[in-house]
Amino acid sequence: MIDEVDLDLPVRAALPELGAALGERGAAVLVAPPGTGKTTLVPLALAGSVGGRVVVAEPRRVAVRAAAARMAWLLGEAVGGRVGYAIRGERRTGPDTRVEVVTTGLLVARLQRDPELAGVDAVVLDECHERHLDTDLALAFAADARAALRPDLRLLATSATAAADDLAVALDGPVVTAPDPLHPVDVVWSPPPRPVPPPRGMRVEPALLDHVATVVRRAVIETAGDLLVFLPGRREIDEVARRLGDVGAEVLSLHGGQDAAHQDRVLGGSTDGRRVVLATAIAETSLTVPGVRVVVDAGLSRRPWTDHARGLDALVTVLASQPSATQRAGRAGREAPGTVYRCWSEAEHAHRDRDDAPEVAHADLAGFALQLARWGTPDGAGLALLDPPPATAFAVAREVLRGLGLVGGAATGGRPGDEGRITERGRSVATAGVHPRLGRALLDGAEAVGADVASEVVALLAADVPGDTDDLEERLRAARSANDPRWRAEVRRLRQVDGLPRRGRRSGSAATVVALAYPDRLARARAADAREYLTTGGTGVELAAGSRLRGSPWLAVADAVRGPGDRVARVRLAVPIDEDLAREAAAGWWRDDPVVAWEDGDVVAERRERLGAIVLARRPLTDPDPAAVAAAVRDGLAAEGLGLLRWDDAATALRARLAFLHAARGDPWPAVDDASLLARIDAWLDLTRVRRRADLARLRVAPALRHLVPWAEAGRLDELAPTAVTTPSGHRVRVDYTDPAAPVVALTVQRAFGWQRAPVLAGVPVVVHLLSPAGRPAAVTADLASFWDSGYPQVRAELRGRYPKHAWPEDPRR
DSSP, rough: OOOOOOOGGGGGGGGGHHHHHHHHHSSSEEEEOOOOOOOOOOHHHTTOOSSSEEEEESSHHHHHHHHHHHHHHHHHHOTTTTTTEETEEEEETTTTTOEEEEEHHHHHHHHHHOTTOOEEEEEETGGGOOOOOHHHHHHHHHHHHHHTTOTTTTTEEESSSSHHHHHHHHHOOOEEEOOOOOOOOEEEEEEOOSSSOOOOOOOHHHHHHHHHHHHHHHHHOOOOOOEEEEOHHHHHHHHHHHHHHSSSSSSEEOOOOHHHHHHHHHHHSSSSSEEEEEEOOOTTSSSTTTTTEEEEEEEEEEEEEETTTTTTEEEEEEEHHHHHHHHHHGGGGSSOOEEESSOOHHHTTSSOSOOOOOOGGOOHHHHHHHHHHHHHOOTTTOOOOSSSSOOOHHHHHHHHHTTTTSSSGGTTOOOOOGOOBHHHHHHHHHHHSSSSHHHHHHHHHHHHHHHHHHHHHHHHHTTOOSSSSBBHHHHHHHHHHOOOHHHHHHHHHHHTTOOSSOOOOSOOOOHHHHHOOOOGEEESSSSSSSSSEETTTEEEEETTTTTTTTOOOOEEEEEEOOTTOOOOEEEEEEOOOOOEHHHHTTGEEEEEEEEEEETTTTTEEEEEEETEEEEEEEEEOOOOOOHHHOOOOOOHHHOGGGGGOOOOHHHHHHHHHHHHHHHHHHHTOOOSSSHHHHHTHHHOOTTTTTTHHHHHTTTTTHHHHHHOHHHHHHHTTHSSSSSSEEESOOOOEEESSSSSSSOOEEEEEGTTOOOOOOOEEEEEEEEEEEOTTTTTTEEEESSSHHHIIIIHHHHHHHTTTTTSSOOOOOOOOO
């Protein structure tokens, strides 16, 4: 088929080496920059060398249609002939199709149904450097199938970056590099005139969008050719488009949420006038936008991010990395010399990330984990995964699947050997083509309220239908009346899912479907008519100030986001429910347990009926387990400190003496700092009679501390660390052990007369604070013998004139 294409793209030069590598090893990695023809010419070349079908997997739906259309055009045919494509809910292939372009998600589904890939002789995994979850799974499953079932299957991974070593190891094949014909691209650093705060959550500062629009206008004046403007999302595209109303060029948008006709018009080029194409990252590597000579880069990216501790997932806006900026700039130099305007400074660029983290490092892994379980490798052992999933995130994902009954474990009543293995319910959900939560809601929701309502609600959530309200029922009514084509197409697809019940047990309710999808996000108001709610999963959420949902006692939260530094998460989409439905949907979260714990500054002993973190009812425990009470008290002391005890003068003084002996002698004299006392709390403090906070203040701390001193040493306490020392004149002077490194005595100069040197306690000389007859400081010394020789004469001279009635001998040691 490649012989029919009269197009000399750079990748042609690499085709002989690539063909030889695939013939000898059966697998290879092709490194070729965007625009070199790897997505279009390589599949056509493979189709001419194998007898079966070539399947090309792309990470994005828009790239699937664009690649198929381009290859068909090169052959002079319509899509659906020798070149076709398939995406979720849409397929254009025929009996003569030799090259089929699919999404990586669809390839994963096919491998799950038919690991041998009957009729397929070659698989091309395009744009593997983007490292989406589906791309990683497709690579791992295809390599596993080839090793175990299809040694004749040819596997090719392509990458736009030179970092292909991991791919080569995973496929056990060589790396082939195509020449890079990139034309020179001039870089224009164009930061905002004033600093702009970095993105926060999904928010992008309007000042930055103003600046991007200004840079676009400047580029239109200074350059020729079409412009490609990179922005993080649809909202920013709309905002910048609004600011470019009179820019003097046709302003177009390009993102994954558009219909095929619009995308085809943008990707088809233009013959009259200049174009400004505002695009998301889909134009970074997967697509070639013809006519582009100029790139304006806002310097932002949007990626999935999951708060695993709170069970919330969202898209967040981040600064684009250095590799991403390089890829974007390259779009200006594919057809001729070009220019890139970067909306940040060269100095800032040097501090941006040098690598892009794979999606597995920060995304929700529930779907990833379900696919591994369906493949028969719940923990991924033995698979060629480019990066192992993070342990904590993976454990959270598997716990979600267990809670939904999709894999074996305690929540499903499975046997010990079934832990992590997919259940029959899990197999059905895995084929639905949506997130496991939504798949569970689709099947169980259809059984409860019918297929129509379940499909409509799940489609609303899966297709991310935009709207200005946080009320899901209002959003659903708007989708129905607007007849949104993407939503309608997804509804039709979901209604055809295998095993979907047609009729429900009761009348349709959107709340039922949402509650089944997110049983850990069922939320109860903290107070009547309050904006704040607590979810079953323990996360605090709040409604917007003007939300119509305010005052609902219970909510099923479909979407919430918690930005950096936010105290609680903000509800973006929810529906009112009642407590009965909450109990039914979150039955697996219901508990009725005794609770003995330290809460809100005291011991709590009660039986609690709860849904997850939401307490439904409380009943006092009349006879709590003493061991549990003691554990709660220990927790309270650890949380709030030993200040809960009553430290009278005797306890404080004893603790100081013991601290001194530990510093001076070490073991067996005990450490008595807070951490040490808390670590050995049971060794010295009897907590068996403590029932509440007030009981702690009645404990006698000083006698308790003596339990830490070994019996053999207890008798030497007063010898080694006495409370007072006796002066030569017979006076008793208190010893201050506040500083454990050096005990202190304070006395008038006259009472120290007769001491040859300072007293020594446990081998440590006492620091002597000498006072005037009026009690004012006169001198401080740890070496009294030297003081008598060198310091005392000056003190004597200063004080005897002021206090002539007191004795001031020349030699105070006599």
